[in-house]
Amino acid sequence: MRSQSPFLSQKKRGGMMANHVLTQPKRRKYRQYDNKMGYLFLSPFIIGTVMLTLFPILYSFYLSFTEFNMVGTPSWIGMENYQEAFTNDPKFWDAMKVTFLYAGTGVPIRLVFALLIALVLNKVVEAAGIYRTLLYLPSIVGGSIGVAIMWRQLFGNDGAVNSILATFGLPTHAWLGDPNTAIWTLVVLYGWQFGSSMLIFLAGLRNIPTNYYEASAVDGASKLQQFFRITIPMLTPVILFNTVMQTIQGFMAFTPSFIITQGGPVNSTLLYILYMYRNAFEFFKMGYASALAWIMLVIIAIFTALIFKSSEYWVHYEDN
């Protein structure tokens, strides 16, 4: 009944609706289609999506099979870019390893931190708002160039970290100059910005009905049991959302490595997007960079699908 009318004129449909209502007075829920208005209001989105997302993504797919340096026209080279990346480019694998290490450690650190602090703040009644505000501050400023520059000096040879170590008589270290430690300064910077996940967890915790805890306490559940049987399961939808978004964000990191370590030393902080950026805008290998983008896009898609697919085993949804 609902879909029969979308392309009929307003007048004709009005009549049919009236009829419909007259003959079935009890069914009051009907949908009124208004394609003209619908598409009018959606037009910025549709135009934007087609021009600024759909076309670029398809064009990038095409470019990934070409050689193109921004001058002249792209020339078709088939699978060569992909072959080059997988079989003949050690830097590609460096970037892959660095990025997986970065996201694979940074995301869990950030989420665990966010969850722990949210649990503590949820219990503290006095001044919880002040702590929440102050602990959210790193998230607010963390993505900016200013903080990246500050971080570089903080972990620099003469920076505050070494200075603090020295005052306690501990050995100092060239954090940014050592290939083994440079990436960890970036991971710490990523973990430091746990604020927005913390806020989402806090909101999630507030949504758990208190009578769940009361009822389980009557049944003799311990605090630990309550945590694992009520708090964590009730939070799983929020954890799922956070894991997906943070993982994508982790894979896309660029600024920290671009500003703090420039990918070095010896490519130990060469994040994938930085490597892609260099190929595109420093070496002008647009075709190769497009192939790199597509490889990452597939990885993100697989990861997101895996997380969602696995969610049926660990995410708990309320029955309603």
Place this chain on the structure above:
Amino acid sequence: MTSKQKKLFKKLVQHVGLILFTFIMLYPLLWMVGSSFKESSAVFIDAHKLFPEEWHFSNYVEGWKGFADISFTTFYKNTFIIVTIATIGSILSSTVIAYGFARIQFRFKKTWFAIMMMTMMLPFEMIMIPQYVMFNWFGWVDTYLPLIVPTFFGIPFFIFLILQFMRTIPKELDQAARIDGCNTITIFTRIIVPLVVPAMMTAAIFSFYWRWDDFMAPLLYLQTPTKYPVSLALKLFSDPEAVTNWGAMFAMTTLSLLPIMIIFFIFQRYIVEGISTSGLKG
């Protein structure tokens, strides 16, 4: 110890722990602010000290002069132009689109909604290369157009945010307005828009942050230093090879974060609500 004392003691431990933790988390920021007031040559002597021996405000004056005869007045002006236009563009377009999704029934709406959710997950980095090639065809490189024009076609995250808010407005209001002679467009402008102002505010604040921090797009598109926004200028100003005046560098870094922090402390409530609702319902 009585149970009351025990409780008090537990609270005390909790607060001491939290204060200590918060201090450690904020230490880098405090250190940056402190260093911006230190004498340039003293920044890295006893670098851990938060407070300078003497307060030097001259770092800010020196830093503001910028580089290559371009002062930070220019960079801040550029940033304000970009941020203002981009924010207005994204909020206006996103509100219009959200209304289409929230209140109008039309064919393939579900499909479009699914597409919107997908574009929300698609990171900008994945399409920046073809977009660059495209804007290069348009002759838009070294102009603000690539930074501004895309915002006028809606930002999926903002559409979603405003849409969620619109859903909480009772449909009876629309129906009553329709009886009073409003049509789809006037319902939008007279009834819905005034009611979703809080959600628009939230979106505007997020937009302000993102545009203020945005580094990738200016890095790709802007070549003339007089057109640089603060983020890009700061990068050049602080290049380790070029910097001699560390105090000034810290001063300008601190200053670049100030607007974000001010907005944050004023509009906290909107941000917290925005994150909490969009996060939960994503």
